[in-house]
Amino acid sequence: MDALIAQLLNSGIGEATKVMVEKLLKVDWIPTRKAGKKLLSQMQSPHIQQAYLEKHAYAALRMRTLHNPDYDVLLEDIYYPLTIENRPEKTELIVSDGAQIISQNIVNIIGIAGQGKSTILRKLFLEEIRKHRRLPFFLELRRIEDGNVFEYLHAQLNILGFDLNQDALEQLLSSGKIIILLDGFDEIKDNLRSAFIRSIFEINKKYRCPVIVTSRPDTEICSEAGITNVFVKSLTDKDRFGILKKLATPDDFNELSQLLRTNSGLANTLVSPILLTLLHACYHDWDELPRTAVDFYRLLFSTLYHKHDRIKAWSRQRRCKLQTDEIQWCFSAMCLFAMEDEVYEFNEENLHAYAARALDTAALDEQERDNFLHDIISITCLIQPDGFNRYVFLHKSLQEYHAAYAVTKLPEDYKDKYYDYFSDKLGTGIEYDNVLFFLFHIDEDWFRRKIMTERFEKTGFISLANKNDEELAEYLFQSLKYDDALYEITKFANGFSNEIVASTIPDIQTSLHTLTVMSGKPRDIGLHTDTVINNILEESIHPDNLHQYRTTLHEKTPADDPNKDQYNIALSELFYQSEYWDELVFSISSEIYRYYHGVYLPTKERLHEKKQALSRGMKIKL
Template sequence: MEGLLFQQIGAFALPLVTKAVEKFIEPKIKTLSEMTGEKLQIAKHVFVNTFEKTLLYSYKKHSVLNTIVFNNQQKLLKDLYIPLTIKTSSTIEETIDDRCSAYIKRVKKVLITDTAGMGKSTIMKKIFLSTVEMENGIPVMVELRRLGKDKLILDEILEQLNTVKKPTNKALVLELIEKGDFVFLLDGYDEISLRDKAIVTKNIQDFISKANNNCFVIASRPEGALASFGDFLKYTILPLRKEQSYELLRKYNDYGELAERLIAKIKERENDSIDEFLINPLLTSLLYNAFEHKQTIPFKKHIFYRQVFDAFFDTHDISKGDSYVRDKISEIDSDDFHKMLRYMGFYCMKRSRIEFNKDELLNIISEAKTFSAISHVQPNLFLKDLLISVPLFVLDGIYFKWAHRSIQEYFAAQFIYIDAKSQQKEILLKLVQNPAIEKHLNVLDLYYSIDFKSFRKIVVKSLIEEYLFFSSSQYRDNVIADELRTERIHLCFEKEFLIFVTDNAVDHTSVKSGVPSKLRGDKKEFIIRQNVLKGGGIWILYVHHYRHWLMSMLYGKGHPLVLHPYIKKSASPTENEKLMCRSRIRYDMPKDIYFPINDKKEMPFNFPDNFDDTNKLIKLAFYSNEHYRINISEADKILKEIQDEISLEDKTNFLLDGL
């Protein structure tokens, strides 16, 4: 960190940190000392000092932003931060400001999910600072991407506390955690490697269960596996309002003339593509960066990211005058640099990793060099460029990481488009049909922008064909009204449901954990939101199919194939209970067995008298805004257009005629 800035923060923070340790740590150690005797009493001073040093270091670290806009130069968070607002599905809103830790302390378990660049990690930093400043506990930030089968959550916490001279007393740390007053900020659940996700998730759940006198905040992009944390209050981040976006641009320019010119240009040409940038804090900041380099506004997302790359590659060193451009230590041009980064972006996407130690990253650079046939580049010099001349990576302790994951995803999408032509179709379908498709939604979104024609020909065509097959093959033998059959097909096309009927009093946890492994398969955690009868009842569990995530992305792009109907249902538990009481399903279904909801006509949930009630019970199981459906009137038309395009391209002389 820059020495002077770090020192200034330290001078401000030291009294706050000392007060927090005196309030939350020292009394506990004193109590433990009295219980265990003189040996711990002797270690008390050293241990308190360790906690104080660790908390002070962390406070300094989280007080600054290594923002890509300023070539990863450090800026004070308070100078650039625009208060963000988080919101539950039931419209509860909380502003993440200087006092936000009071709310976290009251709620205790908070899950913040949103898409790339919406400010999740910045919010975590703000909660950390507020917790110290408001004396609401001892905050501990855990970067979840660093956890794996060989490094669990407690190992990471102890590593933060260990000093060079002496490791921290593990038993004492566990005692302190058990007594409470910690706020554990678990950032980047979506960045845990897929290989280790099940192990790490179980470890986090066990830790939360055993350390339940503390507060926990998890931040992540949306993932089905987050259903594991069903007792957390789930929030999303509200998009920036226009005035907030403009204020952020002004802050980046220190209220200068460039920001005003950019704002004036935005107002001249208001449209949906620019609005997509302005609602997102990261994209708003990168828009400033791109405009600073080239006084134009890009209207497509991939052009926007390319302009950001060009801005970094051609950046001027302001400290040496506007005419000075940093030489690239690796001595390669912009196109070759871009080519190397495309391979690295794709490699990181496949491995679900954005952070590496030095040796790992040098090996990836060497692979990129070989694949790209750029023989003269030296990996160690290219790495220096990535940190200094074209700062798309940052050094965080002993780790090297992409400045932001969305930058890595842009290069991954470009690799699929430019470098993987022969396997483009297979790669896109593997990403789309992957059980962990949520991890790749931003790559798919960027590819949609880069190569809409191929995306339509491969991904959209596949989705329509799947729907047509599904709708023509399901519930054909059931004697039911067409309207009810169509409704069930729409519901089951994007989600997989289980039904569990019991006369026993059971809770959510036991119902979820009881799902047999043969039904769970490689699916993520099943979700339960069903109101049930006291003393037993009907439970509906569900998991999102990969088609749900794809349809949500297409809907967000305004694609006519997908509709997003709001499902109206009774908010009254009494009405819901009446439905379950009157339904014959409760009596007709075998008890205490999990059944997939499918089209087998012999199943009681498909009996003609039960079919409508089953549809209603299914709709009770998820939030009203969680459902997408295929626009039947558009599907055939879009498929024909795509088939006509393919037919034209397949003509032997399509490209040669006229040459």
């Protein structure tokens, strides 16, 4: 038996799983859930229980980190309690021993890159086993190829050895004895996100099965009605010292904690666990201390690529004959090319293909490909093997930073095209938000010109910036007048779910959300406008009162599903008749005004002043 699996079993998880199954089978089950109870009883089989522990629990509770790039560690060995908050309710939960989220809604844990949302979900999975009240299943959404969570769970149970059919699984999900934990909504492809949302809602609403999901800010699931969003809190000073104590030797801890106490500017940049890990791993090798989060990533590659006496991985012999800046460019180009294809992990075939393409774009010898990949994997550890024929970035933010770095090194005509590409993508998804955040810091002038100003001009908001509320209200009404929003409503025994399939309103919301990204900050989904729109939808979009709005379509779809309806609703009626209409107009106006006067105009002036200053100082005139 693998030593780490043995460690997991010896930690009491095996016994806790056995007790959990026994307790769940002893509680009352309603007669219509007998097949579900029979399915769960199969976990009393030593074979299936062992399979659940080794193939499922172990996969959820083992990790690789920047601090441990060469080998797996168990969650408990590295976990420090992080905090999540429900902002509307002003409540917090420290996700430590005994923590549980009890909710019949879908709970969405939102956090930025490296903030620990996946780690939190793994801890919640562990505590569910220990509490003995619900059998947890931890699923990584990126592994579900068609967006159907139910069918994927069915397949996973087959792999674990369960003998089951669809009816038994439906009864088990409906029993109240199961919880589904879904990691990484932001890592799935755009064209599958609607399918995933429908599947997640079906599991929660149809079967009343609790679901917890993780996501970066402003993915589609964050703005769905009926979902409870909770946010990972930034680290406090207490958290920083607690995490460092987990990572460091006593001597290193004393040195690093003193560094943070005497350098508040540096400490305040360490808002996530990954940044603290980077600090600990590399600070001995830095001639200058990083001042910002971006400085960490800037210093990281060369630190890891050159010999590091403290950690075994960095003392291995380099094989690649390329210069450090050439290797960094090729690695960064790989990151960029893979992101364009929405590839965040590799198999051996496409890993070699991206490496060859990167070397080719730099006019470097493709015969160096294998040596190049050896050095990236074995020396920098920025890409790691993870199971059979699977290679992953040590963290997604590392791919994003180096994709941004690649753009800064491109000739101007290519660079210009990439900025236009990122600008267009801002309105359709979040996949390049972090790339733009890094570009704001490492390519400031281009970012200010292409994103802060030109992008704002393309949104059309510039024409609204100086309108008064009455003029803006008329503009919005006219925009919505000929726009029929397609709604899909799915009815369940205990309620319903609704989804906006197409309309102008989500486009306006998305454009407002992008304003913070265009300012060089993380995307903001906590806008007052979102609250107002949700209030309008909650009061209006209900099967019982849709008759009061003009509907151009009302039909069952698909034909064999009597529980699904589609409506085309006149948005102008829905929004204009709402008691929240004036508040909506004022909220949209405020967001546009704030960006126009706080970011756009000052940036235009700054760029003009820099151009004039350069012209004054240069002997050669344009």
